[in-house]
Amino acid sequence: MKIKGRVWKFGKDIDTDRIIPARYLTTSDPAELAKYCMEDEDPSFSKNVRAGDIIVAGKNFGCGSSREHAPIAIKAAGVGCVVAKSFARIFFRNSFNMGLPILECPEAVGSARTGDIFEVDMASGEIRNVTRKKKFKARPVPPFMQELVRAGGLMKWIKKKGF
Amino acid sequence: MTITEKILAKHAGLKEVVPGELINARVDIALGNDITAPIAIKAFRKIGAKKVFNRKRVVLIPDHFTPNKDIQSAAQCKVLKEFAIEQRLTHYFEGGDVGVEHALLPEKGIVGPGDLVIGADSHTCTYGALGAFSTGVGSTDLAAAMITGKLWFKVPESVKFVFRGRLRKWVSGKDLILRTIGDIGVDGALYRAMEFTGSVIKKLSMDSRLAMCNMAIEAGGKNGIIEPDETTEEYVKRRTERAYKFYSSDRDAEYSDVIEYDCSKIEPQVACPHLPENTKNVTEVGNIPIDQVVIGSCTNGRLEDMQVAARVLKGKKVAKYTRLIVIPATPFIYEESMRRGWFDVFLKAGGVISPPTCGPCLGGHMGVLAAGERAVATTNRNFVGRMGDVKSEVYLTNPAVAAASAVKGRIAHPDEVVR
Numbered sequence: 113m114k115i116k117g118r119v120w121k122f123g124k125d126i127d128t129d130r131i132i133p134a135r136y137l138t139t140s141d142p143a144e145l146a147k148y149c150m151e152d153e154d155p156s157f158s159k160n161v162r163a164g165d166i167i168v169a170g171k172n173f174g175c176g177s178s179r180e181h182a183p184i185a186i187k188a189a190g191v192g193c194v195v196a197k198s199f200a201r202i203f204f205r206n207s208f209n210m211g212l213p214i215l216e217c218p219e220a221v222g223s224a225r226t227g228d229i230f231e232v233d234m235a236s237g238e239i240r241n242v243t244r245k246k247k248f249k250a251r252p253v254p255p256f257m258q259e260l261v262r263a264g265g266l267m268k269w270i271k272k273k274g275f
Numbered sequence: 276m277t278i279t280e281k282i283l284a285k286h287a288g289l290k291e292v293v294p295g296e297l298i299n300a301r302v303d304i305a306l307g308n309d310i311t312a313p314i315a316i317k318a319f320r321k322i323g324a325k326k327v328f329n330r331k332r333v334v335l336i337p338d339h340f341t342p343n344k345d346i347q348s349a350a351q352c353k354v355l356k357e358f359a360i361e362q363r364l365t366h367y368f369e370g371g372d373v374g375v376e377h378a379l380l381p382e383k384g385i386v387g388p389g390d391l392v393i394g395a396d397s398h399t400c401t402y403g404a405l406g407a408f409s410t411g412v413g414s415t416d417l418a419a420a421m422i423t424g425k426l427w428f429k430v431p432e433s434v435k436f437v438f439r440g441r442l443r444k445w446v447s448g449k450d451l452i453l454r455t456i457g458d459i460g461v462d463g464a465l466y467r468a469m470e471f472t473g474s475v476i477k478k479l480s481m482d483s484r485l486a487m488c489n490m491a492i493e494a495g496g497k498n499g500i501i502e503p504d505e506t507t508e509e510y511v512k513r514r515t516e517r518a519y520k521f522y523s524s525d526r527d528a529e530y531s532d533v534i535e536y537d538c539s540k541i542e543p544q545v546a547c548p549h550l551p552e553n554t555k556n557v558t559e560v561g562n563i564p565i566d567q568v569v570i571g572s573c574t575n576g577r578l579e580d581m582q583v584a585a586r587v588l589k590g591k592k593v594a595k596y597t598r599l600i601v602i603p604a605t606p607f608i609y610e611e612s613m614r615r616g617w618f619d620v621f622l623k624a625g626g627v628i629s630p631p632t633c634g635p636c637l638g639g640h641m642g643v644l645a646a647g648e649r650a651v652a653t654t655n656r657n658f659v660g661r662m663g664d665v666k667s668e669v670y671l672t673n674p675a676v677a678a679a680s681a682v683k684g685r686i687a688h689p690d691e692v693v694r
Contacts, residue, residue, distance in 0.1 A: 125461055125550060129658040134637040138340065138347035140314045152660045172462035172495060176658060177637075178397040180314055180413040201466050201497055202397055206413035256297045256427070266415050271322045275423050 113235065115192035115213065116242075117164035119228040122153060124170030128177040128203065132185040140181060142188035149185040163190035166232065168224040170196065174203025183212040193232055195239060195250070197221050208257050209266040215239065220248040234261075277433040277528040278500055279468040282408040285522075286391040287428075294432040294531075302332070303390040303517075305420040308376055308633075309337035311395035313354040314414035319421055327362050328424030334366040334385060335359050336376040339633045341369070344640040374605030374631040377401040377489060377573035381481075382605055384514030388503045388521050393420055398573050398655065400491045404484035405511060406503030406521060411492060431497045432531040433468040433524075438475035440539040445689045447583075448483030449575055449653070449673040451475070452490045453544035454536070457554030465495035467531060470524065475538045476501055481510045482579035489574045490655050493551040545651075545686060546671035549659045557676055557688050567650040568593075568681040569662075570674050571602025571629070572636045575653035578608050580674040585617035587678035587689050588624045594684025599626035600635060600642045626681070638663045651680045 130153040132145055139145065150157040167173075167186065173196035174182060183206050186194065193213040207214045213234050220239040224230065228243040237250035253261075263269035276284065276291060284292040286300040307315050312335055319327075327333045335355045340348035352369070359367035366385055368374070377398050380386045388406035392399060397411035412426070420426045438451060451471075456463070469491045476484070484501050491499030501507075503521040511519060542556040570576070570584050581603055593599045601621045603609040609631060612618055621628055635642030636654040644650055644663030650670070652662065657669035672680070675689040682692045 127656075127658045129637075129656070129661050133660055134310075134639060137310045138345060138351060140317070140351075152665045172465065175461055175495065176397065176492075176656060178395055178399075178411040178413050179310060180395075180415060181310075183413075184314075198462065198465060200462070200495060202411050202413060202492075205416060209413060209415035209419075254297065254429075266419050267318050267322050270419055270423060275322075275324065 113213065115164060115166065115232045117166045117192050117230060118162065119166050119168050119224045119226055119230050120157065120161065121224050121226040122167065122169040125172045125175055126153060126169050127175045128179050128182045131174065131182040132179065137179060137181055142184050145181055145185040146188035149189040158189055161189050161191065164192040165190065166230045167191055167194040168221055169194065170221060171198045173199050175200035178202045180206045180210060183207045183210055187212045195220055195232065208260050211261065211265040215250040217248050217250040277468065277470060277524045278406065278502055278522045279408055279433055279498060280430060281522045282389060282391060283428060283430055292430045294430050296430045297427060298430060299425055299427050300391055302393050302420045302424055302426055304332055304334055304386055304392045305417055306334045306336065306376060306380065306394035306396065306399060307417050308339050308396055309341060309348065309352045309355060310339045311414045311417065313351050315395060315417040315421060316354055316358050318415055318418035324422045327421045330363050331365045333362065333364055333421050334380065335364060336373060336379060337369055338373055338376050339637065340639050341373065341632055342630065371606060375573045375576055375633055378577055378604035381405060381485065382607060384516045387511050387515035387517060387519035388507060389519050393417065393426055397492045398489050400496065400498050401485055401489040401573060403488035403491065403498050403500035404481065406501060406507055408498055408500065410498045431466055431468045433470050434464055434532045434534065435470045435472060435530045437533065437535045438471065438473040438538050439535065440475065440537040442475060442538050443542065445543050445675045446541055447673045448479055448487040450541055450544045451538065452487040453546050453554050453671065454541050456490065456494045456551050457544065459494055461493060461550050461552045462495040464491065467496060469494065469496040469499045471499065471501050477504060480579055481506055482577040485577065486574050493655060543673055543676050543688065545676065546657055548657050548668040548670065551657060551671060557686065560686050563649065563670065563686040565597060565651050565680055565685060566648040567598045567600065567642060567644065568677050569600050569635050569642055569650060569652040569654060570677050571604060572633065572654040573604065574655045575674050576602055576604030576608065578611060580653065581608060581612045581617055584674045584678040585620045587675050587693055588682065589620050591624055591682045591692060593625040593681045597681055597684045599624065599681040600629055601626050602629040602632060604631055606631065635662055637661065651677050651686060653677050
C-alpha cells in the first residue's frame with residue numbers, strides 16, 4: 113500500500129485530548145469525531161485536511177487516554193497515515209487493531225515541514241520526502257502486526273481464526 | 276524472570292517468556308466504561324459474536340459521564356446496561372452502586388494478585404498495586420477479549436524503581452510517582468513495565484500503592500507493578516472473589532534499567548501545566564492563585580485521600596472565590612467518609628461533595644473550567660484542555676497539597692495550613 117499526501121507537522125507528546133477532546137466523547141460516530149480532530153492543537157485542521165494527507169509528529173504521539181476515538185477521528189478525517197518519532201503504546205495498538213497505518217521514523221520526521229509532500233510505502237517501510245528529495249526507511253513492523261493489517265484489523269483476524 | 280514476565284508466561288501457558296516476544300494470553304478480567312465499551316459492543320455485534328467468553332469476567336462500569344450529564348451520554352450508558360442485561364454480566368454497577376472503576380474493582384475484590392487484567396481505559400494499570408499484570412487497551416482489544424477471553428501482548432522490558440529512605444511528612448505515593456515521571460519524562464517508560472520496589476514501598480499503604488501504579492501510564496509504561504506482601508494479603512484476603520497467587524521477581528531477573536531514590540529528599544510535588552512531567556517541589560512553584568480544587572479520581576479518591584484532606588481542612592474555610600470539589604471514588608468510600616465525620620469537615624469548609632464519578636478529571640462534568648481558570652487536582656493528567664477550556668490550566672498534586680491550596684486560594688504547602 114502506497115500513500116502520497118501533504119504533510120501536517122506536529123510537535124512532541126501530542127496527547128489524545130488534543131487529538132480528540134473528551135467533550136466530544138459522547139459519540140463514537142466517525143464522521144462526527146472527524147469534525148473535531150486535532151481541534152485543541154490546530155482548529156483549522158479538520159476544515160483543511162484532504163484525503164491522503166499525512167500527519168508527521170514528534171515523540172510519544174497519542175499519549176494519554178486509551179480512547180480509540182483518537183485513531184478513529186484521524187482516519188475519518190481522511191488522513192492516510194501517521195509518521196512519528198515514536199507512538200504511545202495504547203495508541204500504537206489501537207491504530208493496528210483498527211487499520212490506521214502508522215510508522216516510526218525519527219529521521220523522516222526531522223526532515224518534514226508542513227506542506228511537504230510525503231510518499232509512504234507501508235509494505236517496505238520506505239518514506240520519501242518528495243519536496244526535499246530525501247529517502248528514509250522506517251523501523252520494520254513485527255510480522256504478527258503485518259499479519260493483523262493484512263487481515264484488516266484485529267476483529268477480522270479473530271473472525272478468520274474462528275472464535 | 277520479572278514478576279511481569281512470570282504472570283504473562285503463566286497466562287500464555289508458557290514456561291518462560293522474554294521481552295519482545297509476542298504472546299497470546301488468557302485474560303482474567305476485561306473491563307470497559309461508558310466511553311469505551313459502546314465501541315467494543317458494536318465491534319462484538321458486528322462480527323457476529325453472541326456470547327461473552329465468561330459472564331463473570333467481563334466488567335462494565337459507567338463512570339465517566341455519570342450520573343449522565345446529557346442525552347448523548349445517557350444513550351452511551353444505556354448501551355452498557357442493555358448489554359449487561361442481555362449477557363447476564365455479574366459485574367455491572369450504576370446509580371448508588373457505581374464508583375470510579377479503578378477504585379471499585381480492587382475494593383470489590385474483582386481483581387486480585389497474579390491476575391492478567393485488561394481494560395479499555397488507560398489507567399487500568401492501577402491493579403499492579405495488587406501484584407497483578409494489568410494494562411490499558413482500546414475498544415477493539417476489549418471486544419476481542421470479551422469474545423475470546425484472550426488477547427495478544429508484546430512482553431515488555433522491565434524497569435526497576437527502588438525507593439529507599441524515609442518519607443517526609445505530607446509525602447505520599449502520589450509524590451513518588453510524580454517525582455519519577457518528572458525525572459524520566461512522559462515517555463520515559465514507553466512500552467516498558469515499571470516495577471516499584473524498596474523499603475519505602477514495603478511500608479506504603481495500599482491506597483498509596485494504587486495511586487502510584489495508576490500513573491505508570493503517564494510515563495508511557497505498559498504496566499506498573501508491586502510485588503505482593505503482607506499489606507497486599509491484608510487487603511485482598513477479605514475481598515478477593517477468586518483464588519489469587521503471589522508472584523515475585525527472581526533475584527537474577529533482568530531489567531533494562533534500575534533507578535534508585537532516596538525518599539528523604541522528596542518533597543510534596545506539583546505537576547505544572549501541561550504535562551505530568553513538569554514537576555516541581557511545592558515550595559518552588561511560587562504564588563499561583565487558583566479557581567478550583569478537585570480532590571478525587573481513580574488516582575486519589577480513596578479513603579486515605581479523604582482522610583488527609585479532612586485532616587488539612589478541619590476547622591478551616593476554603594478561600595473566597597475558590598471552589599473545592601470532593602469526590603469519594605466509591606459508595607463505600609463515600610459512606611465511610613460520612614460516617615467518620617469528614618463530610619462535616621468538607622461542608623463546613625465550604626466544599627462541594629460529589630457522588631462518585633470521573634466527571635471533572637476529563638472535563639466531563641461536575642467542575643469544568645472556563646478560559647483562564649486554573650485548578651489544582653489530585654487527578655492524573657494536566658494536558659491542554661483536559662478539565663475544560665483549552666486556555667485553562669491544571670496542576671496535579673497529592674490531596675494534602677490540594678486541600679491546603681483550597682484554603683489559601685493559591686498553591687500551598689500543607690504546613691502553611693496545619694501546624
